[in-house]
Amino acid sequence: MPSKGLIASIIDRHRRDRTRLIDILRDIQAKSGFISPEAVADVAAGLGLSTVEVEGVATFYHFFSSRTAGTYAVYLNDSIVSVMKGRAAVAAAFEKAAGCAFGETTRDGRIGLHRTSCIGMNDQEPSALINGVVFTNLTPAKAKIIVEGMKAGMDVPAMVAVTGDGANASKLVRAMVKNNIRKGGPVIFAPFRVGAAVKKAVRMTPEDVIAEIKKSNLLGRGGAGFPTGLKWEFCRRENGEAHYVVCNSDEGEPGTFKDRVILTECPQLLFEGMAVAGYAVGAKEGVLYLRGEYAYLKPYLEKTLADLRKKNILGKKIAGKAGFSFDITIKLGAGAYVCGEESALLQSAQGERGEPRARPPFPVQSGYLFHPTTVNNVETLCMAARILEKGADWFKALGTPRSAGTKVLSVSGDCKKPGVYEIAFGLTVRKLLEMAGGLDAQAVQVGGPSGNCISRGQFDRAIAFEDLATGGSIIVIGPGRDLFEVVHNFMEFFVEESCGWCVPCRAGNPLLLRKLEKIMSGKGTPSDITEIETWGKTIKAMSRCGLGQTSPNPILTTIENFREMYEAKVDRGNSFLPEFDLAESVKAASAVTGQKYAAHAPEKARE
Amino acid sequence: MSKPVIATASLAGCFGCHMSFLDIDERILALVDLVEFNKSPINDIKTFTKPVDIGIIEGGCCNSENVEVLREFRKHCKVLISLGECAIMGGLPAMRNAIPVRECLEEAYFHSPTIDPADPKIMPGDEDLPIILDKVYPLHEIVKIDAYLPGCPPSADLIWKALTSLLEGKPLDLSYNLIKFD
Numbered sequence: 001m002p003s004k005g006l007i008a009s010i011i012d013r014h015r016r017d018r019t020r021l022i023d024i025l026r027d028i029q030a031k032s033g034f035i036s037p038e039a040v041a042d043v044a045a046g047l048g049l050s051t052v053e054v055e056g057v058a059t060f061y062h063f064f065s066s067r068t069a070g071t072y073a074v075y076l077n078d079s080i081v082s083v084m085k086g087r088a089a090v091a092a093a094f095e096k097a098a099g100c101a102f103g104e105t106t107r108d109g110r111i112g113l114h115r116t117s118c119i120g121m122n123d124q125e126p127s128a129l130i131n132g133v134v135f136t137n138l139t140p141a142k143a144k145i146i147v148e149g150m151k152a153g154m155d156v157p158a159m160v161a162v163t164g165d166g167a168n169a170s171k172l173v174r175a176m177v178k179n180n181i182r183k184g185g186p187v188i189f190a191p192f193r194v195g196a197a198v199k200k201a202v203r204m205t206p207e208d209v210i211a212e213i214k215k216s217n218l219l220g221r222g223g224a225g226f227p228t229g230l231k232w233e234f235c236r237r238e239n240g241e242a243h244y245v246v247c248n249s250d251e252g253e254p255g256t257f258k259d260r261v262i263l264t265e266c267p268q269l270l271f272e273g274m275a276v277a278g279y280a281v282g283a284k285e286g287v288l289y290l291r292g293e294y295a296y297l298k299p300y301l302e303k304t305l306a307d308l309r310k311k312n313i314l315g316k317k318i319a320g321k322a323g324f325s326f327d328i329t330i331k332l333g334a335g336a337y338v339c340g341e342e343s344a345l346l347q348s349a350q351g352e353r354g355e356p357r358a359r360p361p362f363p364v365q366s367g368y369l370f371h372p373t374t375v376n377n378v379e380t381l382c383m384a385a386r387i388l389e390k391g392a393d394w395f396k397a398l399g400t401p402r403s404a405g406t407k408v409l410s411v412s413g414d415c416k417k418p419g420v421y422e423i424a425f426g427l428t429v430r431k432l433l434e435m436a437g438g439l440d441a442q443a444v445q446v447g448g449p450s451g452n453c454i455s456r457g458q459f460d461r462a463i464a465f466e467d468l469a470t471g472g473s474i475i476v477i478g479p480g481r482d483l484f485e486v487v488h489n490f491m492e493f494f495v496e497e498s499c500g501w502c503v504p505c506r507a508g509n510p511l512l513l514r515k516l517e518k519i520m521s522g523k524g525t526p527s528d529i530t531e532i533e534t535w536g537k538t539i540k541a542m543s544r545c546g547l548g549q550t551s552p553n554p555i556l557t558t559i560e561n562f563r564e565m566y567e568a569k570v571d572r573g574n575s576f577l578p579e580f581d582l583a584e585s586v587k588a589a590s591a592v593t594g595q596k597y598a599a600h601a602p603e604k605a606r607e
Numbered sequence: 608m609s610k611p612v613i614a615t616a617s618l619a620g621c622f623g624c625h626m627s628f629l630d631i632d633e634r635i636l637a638l639v640d641l642v643e644f645n646k647s648p649i650n651d652i653k654t655f656t657k658p659v660d661i662g663i664i665e666g667g668c669c670n671s672e673n674v675e676v677l678r679e680f681r682k683h684c685k686v687l688i689s690l691g692e693c694a695i696m697g698g699l700p701a702m703r704n705a706i707p708v709r710e711c712l713e714e715a716y717f718h719s720p721t722i723d724p725a726d727p728k729i730m731p732g733d734e735d736l737p738i739i740l741d742k743v744y745p746l747h748e749i750v751k752i753d754a755y756l757p758g759c760p761p762s763a764d765l766i767w768k769a770l771t772s773l774l775e776g777k778p779l780d781l782s783y784n785l786i787k788f789d
Contacts, residue, residue: 507696514748527751576751580744582674588708589739593732597671 004042006031011046018047019369021057021351022334025064026292029334030131033068033109060353060499062116062335063292070105070112072150074098076128076138079118079254080489081412081475085125086139093140097147111150117337117493118254119293122412122475123180123419131156132295134175167264172300178419179261183435185406185422186398187386188262188269188379197272197385198313201279202321206236209280213384216392217404222248222340222377223447223471224546228384231374234364235281238372245277245286245326246368246375250345252291252337253448254493255473258408259378261420263290263297266382267304268313271328273381275314276388278326281374286328289349292335301330337497341545342375344499355499356545379408379472399425403464407472411436413445414478423463430459438476443483443562448473449490450550453483455561483558483565484520490554491516498547505548508539512555518579524570525577529559611660611774615647616680618673619700619743620666623760624691625649628663630763641774646683659684661773667697668744672737681750686773689745689752690766692759697743704742712739754779757786 010027014020024043028035035058044051058064063075076082076091091113095101098111105112121127124136133156135146149159163169164178181189201209214229235243247270251259262270274286290298305328308314316325331349333339339348343357346368367373376384383405387395396404403425409432412418416437423432429446433439445453446463447470454461454468461467477486491513500506515532518524536552543549559566571577586597617625625648631638644650645659662684668674681687692698703711717728746752756769765785772779 578749580674580749582671582740585740585742585744586671586738588741589712592709592712593730593736593738595732595734595736595738597738598734 007039007042008046011043016047017351018049019349019351021047021049021054022061022348023332023351025054025058025061026295026332026334029064029069033071033073033112034065036066056353057351060336060355061292061333064334068105068109068112069114071110072130072156073112073114074128074130074146075114075116075119076102077117077119077121077126078115078489079122079125079493080486081122081255082118082125082127083485083489084413084481087126089140090126090138090143093143094147097144098150111147116293116335117497118252118256120251120257120260120291121177122255122257122410122473124178125412129293130159133157133160134177134296135159136176136178167300170300172303173264173297175296177260177264179265180417180419181261181265182411182417182419183421183423185408185424187395187406187422188266188382188408189422190386192266192269192272192386192389194268194272194308194311195313195319197269197388198275198279199319200388201276202319202324206280206282209276209388210236212392213280213387216387216395217402218380218383218387218395219403219465220377221379221383221407221471223253223450223469225465225469228376228380231364231376232277232280234362235367235372235374238365240372242285242369242371243281243283244368244371244373245274245281245283246342246346246349246363246373247274247286247288247378247381248340248342248345248375249294249378250289250291250333250340251378251471252340252497253450253471253473254490255412255445255448255475256410256471257412258410258420258472260294260297262378262382262408263294263301267301268308269382269385270378271305271308272313273376273383273385274328275318275326276384277374277376277381279318279321279324281372283374284325284327286326287349287368288328288330289339289345290330290332291339292333295332298330298332305330336499337493338499338545338547341547344545345375346373353499355501356547358544377471400462400464400466402466407463407470409463409470409474410472411438411474411476413474413476414438414441414481415476425464426462428460428462429454429468432463432474433459433476436476438478440479441476442479442481443477443486445473445475445477445486446470448475449493449554450546451553451557453477453487453554453557453561458561483562484516484569487554487558488513488516488520491551494547494551494554498551502543502545502548504539504542505544505551508535508548509551511535512539512552516555519566519569521579522569522571523577523579524566525574526567526570526572527575529566529570532556533559610641610643612645612657613642613647613661613663613770614645614655614659614680614684615649615663616665616676617648618664618666618676618694618746619669620691620693620698622648622665624665624694624758627691627758627760627763628766631767632763634767638770641771655679655683660686661770662687663690664688664694664746665690666693667700667746668740668749669700670737670739674740674744674749677746677750686753687746687750688769689747689755691756691761694746695755695757697745698759701743701745708739708741758788 044054100106102113126138127136218228219225336354339354344354348354409421536556662680
């Protein structure tokens, strides 16, 4: 257990700043392997908060635990592509070598085995995080070696023998992660001269910068596709003591990892985009909200920020412009998909539980610390910088009339060349599959679990806002796969990641999952399909944020696009088949009370 | 023509839905003219004596007897209505669903604050007692349900509107106010 002195020093290091509560808890978790009730009380006292407030935050995030997570805490990704690439065998090897099951910690507390949602390594699965260090392309043999290393007390970073390409190999990253940039493009992955965007921006008025972005038709790349220029304009117009720029680097949608590659290879472009946004909306501060899974990039990103300060791209009187100062801090998450939703992200960046806020007010009105804030995706901000550099007309010439520019896609699953592709909008799924070597796919999941699962007949559809909109996750599902297993994995993910605020999402998703399991077990009837459709609509309509508004999509889009698969599985001659088995469901209690089950005759027994 | 027949039951519920039903107040006089009650706690008829047109069930299933009663209802009723949160979702009783049955029973009979530590620990296990299920189930997972009336409890007006619509053979057209709970 951490001493009071240690906790006090951690709190002091974070300047007793309540908004740094997650950083404080991260440090305690890292130091002691868990966050004890005593630690919660000490933190609460140190920050002048109630214990419940701190406990609420400590129990919200996946990477915080109230019992020891292990001196070595292994978090093995359980997203579908990890499963496709052999997760089960790797998990079994970890369990066998460590001598404990997933969800447990070895008796000596040395090794803990845990599941986790997609960690942004879908092109190199199965992958795991061990004490924050990324392990990719795992095999049972590698798992055994890793466990041996842990048993021998090895330093986790020292277990990374071979580093990946590009900046992954740099001293501050030293990760085995690979970029897998299969196709570069003119907007994101083209060479960038530091200062090119900011220096141009400061020669314009902020209004003109916004006008240029509006003219470019840049739409938000996180998935929702809101016009970026308009968002900046709304934010600028709001009165407030301070304005903020927040970069959403919480890409948690299973199957997306393009922001990880952008953060690794193009951080200057991103930070310039944030500075341009800051100039445009009148902000002095920016926050990069980095998902906890990407914490390994933090020292490298901090160094990049320091370099940019030296070059006067950040800091005071930027690029010689009197009155324009802007700087960026990095805030880490701690494992919560819902924090990709912008209002939940803002809560989390303020050190709160990552629960979405009611809207309105929108973040442009009341965002970070309740000041006017523009929240933009990593890719969007990079594009804004490039638009400033090259001009709106240049950008608009790429893509389709309604979807200007390029899109960075994360392609994974059953294809020969998984990785990152920067493509011009309008590309068909078929063309993409050709490039990636996955033409024999039976289905493609576009936009991750919250997106759309399309069938072969739809492969000529285009990736663009007007057709298949996507935040970038493309999962190729090969011919031999059981699509039900994919859908089931996605629904388990949403059940796990629902923040629990809205009943339709918290309770509805488990019900959908159960219904799906009922159909999978062969006990479904056509009425089950109809009920899923009705309930799914209710969940989508009645949930507060994007999570609940899209969580039924895995089932609903496969019912729409693969209806025959569901119909083949249900008993069409029956109007109702219960999955429930009375004899089975009384077994647990019988074992405790000694009662034996014999069908009662209630009508007679009661008389 | 004989009057339509109604039956009701409260399973793993609190009888709150039945209380809400009684909140139809003086409309109960009209209801008595319109329908005949069969098995129901309202008239204390304990067994089905004839086929029933509308069965109304409050509460989910938490034990073997609940399941048997529910199945009897399904057998006897043309239309079966799931009334209220517990029937539809399991409700408050389903809060135990995340806790193993053994823990629940031991908490209730061995460790609860009202147990005198000096008393012998007795786990009720008489064969005549219904057996607790592994978890609390909503009705629709056990039998086919024809209509759901949400609420905790559903308001008297909602129940009245639903019943009269059914009796008049009209589609169940529930206005927003009837199913708005905040």
